Amino acid sequence: MSQDNIIQVQDLVKVYPGEVKALSGINFSVGCGEFFGFLGPNGAGKSTTIKILSTLLKKTSGGVSVAGFDLDQSSSSMRIRSAIGFAMQEVGLDDLSSGMDFLVMQGLLYKLGRREAKTRAEELLELVGLTDVAKRKVGTYSGGMRRRIDLAGALVHHPEILFLDEPTTGLDPQSRLAIWDHLKELHGQGTTILLTTQIMEEADQLCERLAIIDNGQIVAEGTPKSLKNDMGDDFVRISLGSATDELNAKALALVSDQSYVSGSSVDEDGLVINVQDGDASAPRLLKLLIENDIEIARLAVSRPTLDDVFLQHTGRNIRGDSADGDAYNQIVRQSMGVRRR
């Protein structure tokens, strides 16, 4: 895999008619063969970006190069289109065509001969497991089947780069996993993939590198791991067998003396202990408390998730609702002073 960036974006700005600013100067690049993700809520600018990169939408300003072609040169858009495949959010499917006909048509659009297109369509149907329903109209397909046929349609010409706009939004978990498997396989074969998503797990599982986008700006960028590490400590949460104030205070004093503990507090559920490595610290904390005859009712380790990363950078949850997700979120908000007791 080469070091070259197959996608290069500089100061990309998009202003829609009516002065609606969708992108206010974003910069990023994607390496050849990389699996890159755009994570952000609805309206963040993910689709706008991917549509500009795929030549569907005109940019307002900025520099974009895709597959080595500069978007500003008039001959580029045709070349870019030949190099990319695009599976869309508002699945652009032809409901009245059969799955087979849809794929053959895709083949013809990408300059395959009729026979070649047919062979390729059969291959792709096999690949996405839709051979059995090849003759059925696409309009009768389930949500998961639609995404799969759409993905197959984006692959007819063996594109160098695959754009995926929220490929699994609205799918059931099983269908989602099926799509993920396909994407992992394609990535394994060397295809560069640029994916947008608002599903944390998807970003976490699939993407080598992520950009978190919000209000038309990239607010954080890095590998999922580094983004989470930047969030800081893990948390170990311990509820005592009999949670008297006295006992809590005693436990807190013991715990906070430990070198590997970087912070500790008590809330209504018990002790909240900040540590570097939650998994390694939990047994030590357990041992410490038991040795001091403090009975433990519950223990839980939590570490930063991408949800927390997102919350940190945007000040809200990706779904747009108030952030009352998991325990970790609550702890973070407490430690940030969002919720006071």
Added chain:
Amino acid sequence: MGGILSETFSIYRRNMRTWLGVPANVIAPLFISGLLFILFGSMFERTISLGGFGTEDYRAFLVAWIIVQVVVFSGTDSGFALLMDIMSGYFDKLLLAPINRFSILFGTLMVSGTRALLQALVVVGLALAVGVDFAAGILGVLAMLALAVLFGLVWSCLGIMIALKTRNAQATQTAGLLFFPFIFLTTAFMPEDQLSGWFAVAVKINPVTYVMEAMRVMTLDGWEWGTIFTGVWVAGGMLAVLLAATTWMYRRQTA
């Protein structure tokens, strides 16, 4: 340029499949044409005695109008078909392909032409079945069909422009109502001699009248070149203007 031809043809085939895939799309206009032909043919049969029709067979007089109304009304179908693709996102999928974007427009227009041809053909068949004798013979019938295709394209351009402008399915279908006056402010049911007042003036101004009259003389009188040429010129001129306008609008919207 070889590319755009095969691209257009691929898109044409796909659009035809889509059109034929919904039987109602095909049957409804054919049914309406047949119905209008039989209803109006019987309703106004006796008016022939008023004179000035140039024939003793009212149905023969009616043929040209039936053809014109069916191709005019189907103009919105082209816009509607394009709009369906825009709304489903399939249009974007086509734009993403490394093809000339005008092949999408031309493929859509070719379907309109085919549809106009088939619809006109059914009317002609119906006319022959009830004993209408086409004065200009088989070549006349072919010329009428060609003119029907030409004129069908004119109204398809309008339909497509309305669809591109409104981006709304209901508006596109309702816009077909705007076509009504053009169809009825003609020598649809009565010859020019029988018309009077503002109506006669409106009929003179309406370009549809001339196209219809060209078809009518081929049905009733034979090769009356003056009337035929006028009709062809009017249809051809309208097509040239509207095709340019449609192409311009399409270019602007897909850039």
